Each structure stands twice: as structure tokens, then as C-alpha cells.
Amino acid sequence: MQAAPPTLQSIAAEFGVSSATVSNALSGKGRVSEGLAARIRARAEALGYAPSLPARALRTGRSGVIGLVLPDLANPLFPKIAQAVEAAAAREGYGVLIADSHGEVGAQTAALQRLVQRGADGIIVVPRRGTRVLELDVPLAVIDTPATPGNTVSADHRAGGAALAAHLLGLGHRAFALVGESRESSVQRDRIGGLRAGLPQTARIETIWLEEAPETDFPALARDGITAFAATSDLHALRILTTLQRAGLAIPREASVAGFDDLAFAAAVTPSLTTMAQDSDRIAGAAVAALMARIDGPEPAAPPAGTTGGSAGGTAAETAVPMTLIARESTGPAPASTRSEPRPHPATRSQRETTP
Amino acid sequence: MQAAPPTLQSIAAEFGVSSATVSNALSGKGRVSEGLAARIRARAEALGYAPSLPARALRTGRSGVIGLVLPDLANPLFPKIAQAVEAAAAREGYGVLIADSHGEVGAQTAALQRLVQRGADGIIVVPRRGTRVLELDVPLAVIDTPATPGNTVSADHRAGGAALAAHLLGLGHRAFALVGESRESSVQRDRIGGLRAGLPQTARIETIWLEEAPETDFPALARDGITAFAATSDLHALRILTTLQRAGLAIPREASVAGFDDLAFAAAVTPSLTTMAQDSDRIAGAAVAALMARIDGPEPAAPPAGTTGGSAGGTAAETAVPMTLIARESTGPAPASTRSEPRPHPATRSQRETTP
DNA sequence: CTGTTAGCGCATTCAT
């Protein structure tokens, strides 16, 4: 039989005052005589009084909880986001309720509604591939890509792709395989798009969507002259890396491999994986900040006149957070001469002559 | 300006009755005339009425939320647990509030208290290495190892280790490196312990704790005659696998490598990683079930007389969930002859003769 | 200035 936890009422009774007085004393809001206030605070402290958040929620209409909806909790990228969101939310005194949309739009909608019903003050959603989340009666922050309408904040996947391209280019590579999983994912499209944009017209570029070509023979590509492999996820980069390695290619001497997201294993493999990392902390921080602003602000539903839709919102938060290259061992200078030199690619040739 | 959501009161007003009547009609508890009840239900349905969970929480003292405390959200094992817990909880109509203890005991305690304050009806905690969680005024389920006092449910890490040992043994291996990160982790100790227990006295066994020997030279071990490497985590197994591979050893022809947990990348690498998987769904399900039982049950605080502490609890839930071997490509038959045959190990010799 | 009354939305008593 555990003792009932102290409440404002129980403390008030001890002092022969009303619970409201105790509330005021503790919050410093309504004025209470300093002497009484001090004694009340001392007593509350001694009792280990902690306000009942559910009761406060009922009264104020604010639960102090935000929801986090993810497309797939099993996704290895999730930990970083979850951790960053949890930390940012905790810093603001908020709790985090998670929900898994299992990659389905229906489940995503259902999850959102469940969170709303639970009283979430705001929701952060990482939408399923290319899904647009419906408007809701609750502040929403969307983490997807800058290109997505309604996106609140996200990594600048496109610029990240371009930066990775530059890295590879600087290493002397001129023949690339760009590997993604699904075209449906706007994140992946942006990354591949950025990669392409960062590569010169003259470069040889093979784009591979694993969903469509799951049996791609990477060693064969390497033998065919591709020297740099860039995948939209470290998971695929790892697959490529180990596959090439097993086929007898030395990484990075004979081929370079790079991925995205700096997943947990990226630093653990040999050779360690070069990758473009997103600043999850900053993204989560911005998402939470945007939520806070929309929760506190009276939310002028109508965007300020004269703005053409788009990123018009209450608070103009930063939208695209730069990614940072983590250059490790899996990328290195392009092989001096393409060993077997098969089907010499014209573009590659001319490029090479201008780049000693 | 969004319309105020319907409440019991607002619906009651439409019918000129009291909110309690509507509550009864919808819940079917207190009796209401069937005709009225039906009309009320219809109206509620039409309005899309959803009870305010915060209000219900205040009234009933039950929030419909459970907490999930993890030692490190960034741990790659986390997604599986989180997903399984979320699914199991959702099935029971519960929400899941997450908290990261950052591997610190202080933070772990703080996280627990925050969750309690938020009104969590129960908490599932995966304790920090070897930490014992303090008793609390809220039902707790601990996922650690069967050996830990207070453990509610967990994978049978020891048996898992033994099973992995048997697998390797069956493949003809007689010289093993057992690789863990930290002795402080009871999970890791159990896995290593199970591994050792499953190996014959005659086998050669090197146990390596990476925390103490971070610079361990695995290829050197292989050259020294070790043919099987078993790590307590896929992350370390991956490190070993790629390191050996890079040093020119063919896996599994010249050495076998296995890990634990079937992390996301285990199937993606080449060769794919043999691993002992825990049944996260079952573990999470059991943890949630145990919580539900303790929440619903009046919780007889005193254990039934005549029981010597230990696993005595309200509901005797299943404690140790078997792990399952996922044999993939990274393990194979031991090399027929230890190539360099350095310092011929007597034990290994004699063993080998009895096992053609 | 100090402190109290009122009521958030619900479910559970209790009186008809």
C-alpha cells in the first residue's frame, strides 16, 4: 500500500488555505504573501510534490507531449532521429509519443489521429515515401526534403548529393554508379538528383534503382570501368562495399564507395565508410522549435498576404539543413588507369585528359 | 478557427439529457433505454466523437500510456525493440512514451520519474549495463537477461550463446575467439558465458573484451589458428568480418564469423552474416502482457509466502525467450587443415581426430 | 495586494 502522492489540495489542507493558493505560491503567478509562499514552497519541496501532468493537461488543454510518427521504426536511420527529437523535446519539457506508420498511408493517418486523441500538442512526422500528410487540427512539423510542399525542415539532400559528387570528382573519378532503392522516395530522388547535378556532363553515370534491378552485378560494373559507387543509404553502400571486396577488389584502391546517413556501422567496417551525414540534432531541434512556435503562437491560420504559398508559415524556420561529408577510408583516388579499359567511354576519356 | 470537438456534454445538450447518460449509452455500462442509447450512439458516430483521453486519464487515474526507457536510443538494436513494443502496446490500446537514459544511471532514474509524472500506467525498461532499477510506484517490466534479478522477460542469451557454439562446433571448428564489448553488460556476459558453456573443454578459446583490448588484431588471431569468431553483437561481427576480409582471408572458407541480434545490415553484407536473433516481438509482447497484468491486477505487493524471492511475481510470465540461429553465409566448415598450423594446440588435435 | 471560486471532460457513485 503506497502512500498517496501529495496534491495541491493535500498541501493546502495543511496550511488551511485553498489549493489555488498553493498553486499560486508554487508557480509565482497570482500573488501570495511572500512568507506564506516560502513556507508552502518549502513544504512542497519536502514532500517531493510533483504536479499531476494529466490534471494540468485537462485544465490547460496542453499535454506537454508531442508525437513522433515514423514510416518504419525498423529503419536504421530512425535511432538518430528519435534520439535527437527526444533530446530536443525533453529540453523543452516535452515528452515524446512514438507511432509507427508501417510505411502505409492508412496507418500513418490512423497514427496521427491516435496521437491527436491522446492530446499531443504537436506532431513531428517523417512521411512515408512521397506521401503528403493531411492537414490536422494540431501543429505539424514535417521532416522530408526541402522540395516537398509542406516540408518544415530537413537535410538538404540535394546539396548533400552534390557535395558527395564533388568529393568523388576531386578524387579523380569520372565513371560513377549512383545507387538508390526506390524512385518513390523524395529523399532518394533528391540525393541522386544532387549527385547528378554535381557531376559534369562529361562524366559517365549509371543510375541504378535497386527496387527495379535487385540483381545488379556491382563487380561487373567495376570491371566495366566504374570507379565510384555512391548509394543513397549506407545500407546499400555496405552491400556494395562488401560485394566488391569479396569479388577481390581492393577498396578504395580499385573502387570507391560512399553512402548516406552515417549509420551506426559506417565507422565499424573495414574500410570504414565515407558517408554524407545529416545533422539530426539540428533537424530535430528545428522541428521541435517550429512546433513550439506554432503551439505557443496563436497560429494565424491564413498565411500573410502577398506570399505565394510555399514556405509561408508563422515562423520562418530554417528549412534545409546542410549535410556534412564524413570522409573515411572507403573513398580514395581513382585508379590511375582503368586496368582493363573495356569499351573506352568517350566522355571519360576526354575528361581524363584535361584532369591529370 | 476550428470547430470545438464534440464532448459528452455537447452531445448530451442536444438530447436534453445529462452527460452521464451519454457516457453510459456509449460505454454500455449503466443502463440506458435502448432507443435513446441507439440514437445517441448514432449521433456520436456522425459527429466523430472521440473521448478526451486526458480527461479520462484524470478521472480514472489511467493514462493509457506506457513508458519505454532505453539505455541508448542510438543503439542499432533499439528499432526492433521499439517497433515490437509499439505494436504490442498499440494492440492493447496503449500509447508509448519513449525516454533515453543515455546510458547513465542518473538519467535512467530521472527518465523513469518523468514518465511516472506523465502518468504512465507502466514502464518497460531495458536497463543500462548491469544496472538494477529501483522499485517504483508503477508497474515495471524489465528486459535484460534471465540471470538479472528483477528481470521480467528477455531473450535467453545464454542458451543463444550455447546454440551458436553448437552451430560452430558442428561445422568442425575447434579454435574460437569470443568477442564482447564490455564485461559490465549482463547481456554480453551471458552470451559469452553461453558460448563457453557450449564449447568442449578441449576447445581452444580466446575471450576478448574490446573495451579492454580495442586494438585487437583479428587477422593475427586467424593466422594463429583461430577459425571461428563469435561476437556478442553484429556490429562487432561486422567489424571482424570486414577486417578479416580485407586482410585477404576468405570468409567463410578460411574463417567463420557470427554475431548476435540480426541487425538491419546482417543480411545486406557479403557474405551475409550468421547471427543469433532474438524474437523481439515475443519479448515485447510478453513485457507488455506482464505490464497489463500488473496494471489490471490489484498487485498483491507481498509475494506469495513460501517462495524464495526470485521470479516470484504476480503473474508468472515467460522469462527466457529462446533465440534462433539465422545461419547465413559468414559461417562454414572449418578449414580442413589449419594452414600454417602454428603452435599445434593439443586439445584441438585430439578433438579433430574424433571428428572426421 | 491576497486568496478563493469555478470548471476543464470524463466515469462513478448514488438517488430516484
Next chain:
DNA sequence: ATGAATGCGCTAACAG
């Protein structure tokens, strides 16, 4: 058998 008070713990709007 039906339905109307009551109060969970808190704070925002009031009265002393």
C-alpha cells in the same frame, strides 16, 4: 431501470 450529482488535480478568471 434511468439518470443526476460529485469530484479526479489543476489553473484561469474573479472577489475580498
